[in-house]
Amino acid sequence: MNFRYGVPVTFDTFGGFYHAGSIDRPPRKAVLLLSPIGYEELCTRATWCALAEKIAQAGHACLRFDYPGTADAIDIAGEPEGISDWLVAARQCMAFLRDLHPGAELVLVGQGVGASLAAQLGPECPGIAATVLMAPAVKGRSYLRESQAWSRMVTERMGIGPDPLDHSGYTVAGLSLASSRAAAIKAIDLTKATQRPAAQVLLVERTQMSRDSSLGNHLKTLGADVSSIDYAGYEVIMQNPTVAGPQLGTLARIVSWIDDLVTAPMTGVKLSAKELTPARPIAGPHYEELPVRFGPDDRLFGILCHPLGRRPAAIAVLANSGRDYHIGWGRAAVEQARALAERGVASFRFDAGGIGDSPASAGAPAEVLYSDEQLADMRHAIDYVAKLDAGPIALVGRCSGAYASFQAAVQDERVRTVVVINNMRFVWDPRETVAEALQSAHRTIGGSVSLLFSKRSLRRLLSGNLRLKAPIAFVSKRLLQIFSLRPSQILARRKLYGEGHRRFQTLADRDVRLAMLVSEGDHALGEFQTYMGRKGARLRRYPNASISIIPNADHDFTHADARARLTNALCDVLAASPR
Template structure:
């Protein structure tokens, strides 16, 4: 069954950015659009750290696309020891390594774009690096500072506070929290980088160069205003603006809002910069963007119609057991996964001979959207088409005989629906699925959470401000109430019919997988909200799963919905290894049976 054929009417959309490698560092290059006027400017995008990086991944991709439309190429990349970088050990040398790689990225961008002059754009610690690195880059014509980190010590204290707030919100036990400097949401900042950050103070930086500077100030932060005044006094060509929508961008990846007004201002500023026609020859990116470390090789790839999907292929350089895992994102995490869990999973699988593809579906992270789809792709079944394209791509590589599909949260839902739609999948692992068939509006809460929020003054404020979708809330509460009552009501009782019928559909789905003999592993963290719907379908203890011998249920203690604590992620990795190795044994047994 070829999934791409099912959705051939969908628009091709924009291509994903071109994967590239400079030295041992992967990046994503976005050339200027063919029909745009070319210039001698190109943009180097510098990441923030931690959850802020996760929240700005899509923002940076949108910036790159908008820059391309006005004739400006760009490059974005991950620092050593972060996100998709395979260079873990050099980060032990501290912040200087991030600066060093930034310099290499700048040289690569000039070669790929043919541009003579660069614009550094950074957010958070990326903005700080942009300003500090500009002193060593004579080709830097302008710098955009988006909510820059001004003092490293203060920034580390802010991260510590924000980390505690996130852990409190996720309900993580005190003994399972990571309190290392700079750590947040399961992401650990390289120790040497955190140590070097303590010495960062942009207020003490001598501004010897006078580039054009765009500064987006955080609302109500006096330190930003003081630093802006200092830049003006130093004689910089400064354009300052409030960072409208900053909190909505970086506070929560689930409810993230892209600051469209700020993007428009950046485009206008960029177009106002002095620039001429590019005269340097541009280097063609290598068709294979691979990086190797030890027994692992990772390659940035594009696939699907017009190469519109981006992912990372992780392969063992030694023995392969003939199994490939495809790791899905949620609708708000990018391909690295929450706390870089997908990266860690992929590399651990490679250590036992299993290849993997982690990728962003359309509109998520580094994959551009498709015009015909909703902007919010949460629990959107059109993502099933992207999963089919990923399977087509894996099959085209010819590197495995078996394929395993893995997803968490909304990714778990898409994984389950994709395995049902496409019998090519050999096994499936899903973590904390909220439902197996979708009938809610938006992302529902439990009844307990709705009651708790009803008494919360912040909820009242948001209601008055019109920030709460009352129609969605009313519908979801009604569904939850019917779910709660349906178990004790007769199937002929009218309010119970929708849920009893839906449960019947879910059981038919499970039976279809059982008839195929497709192994399905379901993982829930104890107390997860997704168990509310699971109990409606399969009983309080999951007793109705006994009808399906292909299904295994696992309960993880001491973890949140995202598997933030490291022990939970390690347990998930070990279970996945066992599943992949079991598939590999089936391959071996079948080959042996056929001589």
């Protein structure tokens, strides 16, 4: 069993990753990571992976996991009872670590709401040696107000309005928060705790402007030995999952603090009591899912979702979009995988190297999006599903994932269907940077103008609550690009045009079904029109290809109803007769 990158483990309705730490000697500490939730979790997934790896490299065992109803965990039927199931899951994980390492001292590390859970669990669980609270949700009311602010900031940055189905305002980036969970979080106030979370506490606090020293002072009055460091780069991490990266300096200081903790002698203690059990499938109402490591040295990670009790008609490989890890923006990939299973189609949602739970290879470029490295990992995923004998293989991707899926389909004859969603590039222009491609993906000129002149925006402008700089700057830059093309640039684009049609023809010659799904008004429509004409007349050259326009949807399908319409369209394509 390869422990280098974290071994997938499963519990009853959720899973996680176990990092063994020292292989040649028993670890003196076992560390449980309690993640943040929602948008904060999406942005910090890479940070959480890096922290777990660094803890293990220091010789300590480590476990990180998904809370029930979040990420890859099975969805909750009905309204959850507050956050009690999250606490139950955390207790299961603590028992897991104690079974594997009964002689090791337990350390809890939490961020955001996860830090609040760690502070609550510490007093009720004897033997907690220390607790690390990273950017803790000190007061639930403040946390929920900040969530509402993040919701507005994210939608404004993308040039869209709030989700009309979100009546609480707590949905951020398509990730919702059940009302019962919000009520339980609202009741949190760590400054009123009556017991310390552990004898030793490390506070990893945000910048001076947002720091609340009341928690540290209160924990000291409870008898805790409190240390504190800055959470350098927290605000950068929270800007966007695609540009967020682990703040290695902060993580190194956390690991050093854990490493330096004074531990009690382990005399007369059995150091190992249980062998690690390989991950088992987790069953939902009509599907079962299995987390797997695959590829060279088991470096890559994915979730195989299979229809429960029947043989699948086909299998779809779901690629990353940007650096959103394998659950997808708004958890779209999870929704799609389970909806496909209901229609009899298996799926494999996975992380390419350098994204989410898949570390980058040793020779990977700094930017893996739109790179040959990403295409190589697509081939590794195809290799994995081809061995399953689960039916014809389809590739599915949005934005950068659409590009990778399209190129892999052109190159690999095992692929029978490819679905590209809001594909911004059929051929990569080496003169363009990834940052420019990503910037253009999330706004359209029409969308930005509509945002500026909508009734809601005009009301907010008059009240001083609307920032105009981003949409105005975007419109100006795009118009300048359109009307300032030089002859050499036009010639280069003609070469790209010819290469694009060569790739379309390759798929047509192999009778590979090509389905293009595009949000109404998205830049991807312009990319389509570049090759197929303004009215799509040249599409008739390729009888294997089709395009469908999805109305009232942004580039990322952020709002719940837009994601549902995308999922339905995807299911209709993939559940059709296999090719």
